[in-house]
Amino acid sequence: MVFLTHSILMRQLRQGRAREWARERLTTIGQACMSVLRQTLGDTISWAIERIEDDGWDVQRIKVELALP
Secondary structure, eight states: OHHHHHHHHHHHSOHHHHHHHHHHHHHHHHHHHHHHHHHHHHHHHHHHHHHHHHHOOOHHHHHHHTTOO
C-alpha cells in the first residue's frame, strides 16, 4: 500500500515536490494522531478514576466496560 501511494505521488508531482509534500503531510498526520491519542487516553484514565472513586467500581468492571481482556 505504501509503495502504491508513493508511486501515485511520484507520477502526479515532480519527484522533489512529492517527497517534500509526503514528508510534510505524514508528519502533520502523525502529530495529529498522537494528539488525539493523548487526549483520548487522558479522558479514559480520568473516566476510570472517577468510576473507582465516585461510583465504587472495581478494576474488573472497568475492564468490562472498556471491552478489555
